Amino acid sequence: MQPFNLAVLDSLVDQIAVLDHEGVIIAHNQSWINFSNENGGNLRKNGVGANYVAVCPEDIKNGIMQVLAGKSDHFTYEYPCHSTHEYRWFLLRVTPIKINERSGAVVSHVNITDRKLLEIGVERKERLYRHIAENSTDFISLHTRDGAYTYVSPNYSLLGYSSSELVGKSPHDFIHEDDIQKINDLNDDPYTIGETKTSTYRFRCKNGRYIWMESKYKFVLSNDDVAGEMICVSRDVTKNKQKLIALEEEKQSLRKTVYTDSLTGVSNRRYFKRQFKKMYQQSLQDCTPFSLVIIDIDYFKQYNDTYGHQKGDECLSKVANALARGVRENDTVCRIGGEEFCMIFPHTNKEKAISLAERICRKVEGLQIPHHNSAVSKFVTVSAGVSSTSGSFEYANEKELFRLADQALYSAKKDGRNCVRF
DSSP: OOHHHHHHHHTOSSEEEEEOTTSBEEEEOHHHHHHHHHTTOOHHHHSTTSBTGGGSOHHHHHHHHHHHTTSOSOEEEEEEOOOSSOOOEEEEEEEEEEETTEEEEEEEEEEOHHHHHHHHHHHHHHHHHHHHHHHOSSEEEEEOTTOOEEEEOTTOGGGOOOHHHHTTOOGGGTBOGGGHHHHHHHHHSOOOBTOEEEEEEEEEOTTSOEEEEEEEEEEEEOTTSSOEEEEEEEEEOHHHHHHHHHHHHHHHHHHHHHHBOTTTSSBOHHHHHHHHHHHHHHHHHHTOOEEEEEEEETTHHHHHHHHOHHHHHHHHHHHHHHHHHHSOTTOEEEEEETTEEEEEEETOOHHHHHHHHHHHHHHHHTTOOBOTTOSSOSBOOEEEEEEEEOTTOOOOOHHHHHHHHHHHHHHHHHTTSSSEEO
């Protein structure tokens, strides 16, 4: 072989030999010699002049002969070649070449140990993860970007579905309609690579029953950094969720009991103090008008003296109901003691508050609850005191606002009752 060609071969790291049409080695590079010497090889058997094909296993021999005969344009074969102190794998590659108008072949042995170790590591991890997924008591699934199932762990029998009944389907097909928005938010939310998020929702089992599922999901990119998928680990949290729901219902019931007047059903004085301060401070922050109305049933002592306390309680309940039905959705009606009520009107100026109070006064009289010992009407009536702030008012605290409404109520009583004063 020409010195120039040999110099080219010697510059290559891989072990390379050139075969003639019979499979005899007619040239090899220095890497070929070095590898043979380092691993106890015999150049009389694998050096120039030796028939390389003769010493090859049958399947490799056949592959090389196919290339030498022109029946194949290449032949490759992966094989292990471990030493006493390390694992090694090589790729045998055979490609045709013309030598003096006759067929020949170039044989190269490429060290693929790094790639092979990586493949073994990936395969081992995949077996490990699959073992975990297939034996986990949790429900493990993989999803496309839009949420469709691509894999589900096969042993999660609680749902009742087989893997084939879920793969390719969207979670929308199984999740309770009231919880669908949670899934939409999940899909609309920009994916944060590696960040674990949690969602709780109701999932329909095959038997039609819904269970509560808690899912922890993470979005990961594929090797090309373009495609990606979600890894999701879910578990049945129905019992815990039912306990939380029951606890919340109990909490709401307790809150209602604590803040509700047991006789009339409207909010009580405790709630009034809490809500009045909160809503008034919000009006200060938003610079919006705010009004307070204090209402008192006219001559209620005389009513009790005439009809008795049981009828008096019935009267209080009817009046409270009329007040509650006479206000708007965001208004608040509270009984603060005896026959006295307060109404909180957020976002309401003086004129609107007076109009609402007058309408409610007429509504109470319209109940036509008999009151023969009233000095102003033959039916039960109420008097009302109103205090208001404007959107650009000078600062006054809620105690002062209450004092002004109470003062206006006193004026209404002084002016003959069954009227509204500001």
